[in-house]
Amino acid sequence: MRVVSKFGGTSLGNGNRVNRAADSIAAVVEQGHEIAVVASAMGSTTDHLLDSITFDADEADRAEIVSMGERTSVRMLKAALSARGIDATFLEPGDEEWPIITNAWGEVDVEETKARAKVLADRLDSDVQIITGFLAQDHAGNTTTLGRGGSDSTAVMLGNYMDADEVVIVTDVEGVMTGDPHVVEGARNVGQITVDELRNLSFRGAEVIAPSALGYKTEEFGVRVVHYQHGDLLSGGTTIEGEFENLIDLRDESLACITLAGRSVRNQEGVLSQLSGALAEQEINIDAVASGMDSVTFYVDEDLTERVETLLHDVVVTDDRLSSITVETDIAVIRVTGGELPNQPGVISEIVQPLATAHINVHDIITSATSVALFIDWDDREEALEIVQNEFTH
Template sequence: MRVVAKFGGTSLGNGDRVNRAADSVAAAVEAGNEVAVVASAMGSTTDYLLDAITFEADEADEAEIVSMGERTSVRMLKAALSARGVNAVFFEPGADGWPVITDEHGEVDIEETAKRAAALAERMGEENVVPVITGFLAQDHDGNVTTLGRGGSDTTAVMLGKYMDADEVVIVTDVEGVMTGDPRVVEGARNVGQITVDELRNLSFRGAEVVAPSALSYKTEGMDVRVVHYQHGDLLTGGTSIEGQFENLIDLREGTLACLTVAGRAIRNRPGILSDLSKPLSDAGINIDAVASGMDSVTFYVDGEHAEKAETILHDSVIAEETLSSVTVEDDVAVIRVTGGELPNQPGVIRKIVDPLADAHINLLDVITSATSVAVFVNDEDREQALEIIQKIEF
């Protein structure tokens, strides 16, 4: 089995933890596996280096400075592995065979990176070598050091796992995989044995620091990704498995929706207002397809056939609540949803969708976004034309 193991900063935070990491890699190699290692900077080294830059440094100099954390880590891990009889070689930007290449825009050059990663994987098999690779860092075509941004070591690991045709990527970190809640806040939080990429990506974009969202877009169906605690000591078992892969999907909802907007002064400052409005709809068996909110309004999208019933229910709430003033209804609304793991990585993706619709003089009633999707609401009479336009966009 071919494994890419990424060790986070905490898991390399001191000599004991470096030894623990080396033991786990050596054991996996001894068991007959091909292992590539991706290393973050030890502990809080990157933050320390960034804080030390109290002068005007250009982007290139800053990248060189912060790279020293990862450069130190790979040397430490390589030495610890060599002491255990493992044929380890460290790789950093500028080294022969360095795999992660970026283009002139600082984006990963997929074709070149894939080619170099495949060559490195071939070397692993032929020479029985364990590459120890700096995470977070990249190199442009001119040989300059660049970086992959926040969570870049996770991105390095999953991306290389994909292009090295790895069976599994193991993210070794300081949490017990994905938890049902923050154990520092809620009692009884437990490890989630499995979670889908869609679930985890949404959690990651909303603050869950488990796997960087940018990394998950490289996850493939045939490659396992697992998160384990550094104290576990075994790269091949335990933790949380991340299932599936992102798929780009453009979906036109069958049937029409009704758009019901409840307006009221200072509605955003009224605790529980969303619950008070949505619960009666739920009690009446009316499903809410989507919700949007403004400073002084809340909009519910429901199935068109329930429009009249929903309006009556919401009107009762308006009458009963002095902070609310009125409810209005717009019928015959269509929604087109664009879903894909790469969407958050694309600057200007909303404009990419909205501009062609505006050029076609299609009025947008609403646009609602999440971590991995964009929902566009239009008049039902425009549904087919809007769908056709969006289907032609390259995401």
């Protein structure tokens, strides 16, 4: 079995934790497995270094300064493993065997990095490779960085390019929890979660694994998150399943758009629950929900239009906060899924502007952390799909 394990700053926060990390790595080696290690800066070293740059430093100097945290960590781990009789080699930018190369635009040079990662993978049968997380190197030999969450990206990227069986992210949480344990009493560990679910949580504040790292995850290898106190790299924690795909999908069936009006309905407690509850009781699926200050819109299968209208009208006539219901049919939905869509400046404009140029009306736009849903006239669906595909595949 081949493992890439990333140790976060907290898991290397002091000498005792470095020893704990070294013990867990040594246990993997002693069980006959291959392991590469990605190390973050110890504790809050990177933040302290950044706070110390109170002068006007250029990007190259800043990268060199902040790299000192990771450079210290790999030396600590190498020494701790050597003390346990484990052969290990640490790698940092500037080394001839350094794997992660960026191009002139600061993006990972995939082909060059893959080739270098393969060389490292071939050495895992003789010793542990310890790599500085977060850091990269351009073709001129200058130190660069992978940005926020870069150590996670380093680990999952190398797991991918080194043909690892599993990437283990060692951090200060018990994997993914049902809720924030500092806020929610009784929060428990989630044994499995999909890449899609986790990426949406990550973009909305869950600090488990950097969203940018999940882009390197494929079906070919697993990713697992464990607590540093667990001590066992080969079990426990939360397993992240699947891979994130970039998709442009046109729903096969048409939808009905059912809108309920009510004065300041968004500020009325329980209205949305009452409306959706009426549909849930009849086992009617809601494809999407949109809301304004004075309205709530449900998108449902067009075949269910009359049934849904009747159910929701019964709510309208019994609830003074609602005034009327209206229905529009022959609605198509195109969903663009992938990457960090709503977090990319201008991405909504890139989708909508070409449709406006083609005089295609967009009824609604609903976004999440990783997708954009466009609701349009059914008759415009094929032309709109072609336009959106051209924008995101070229």
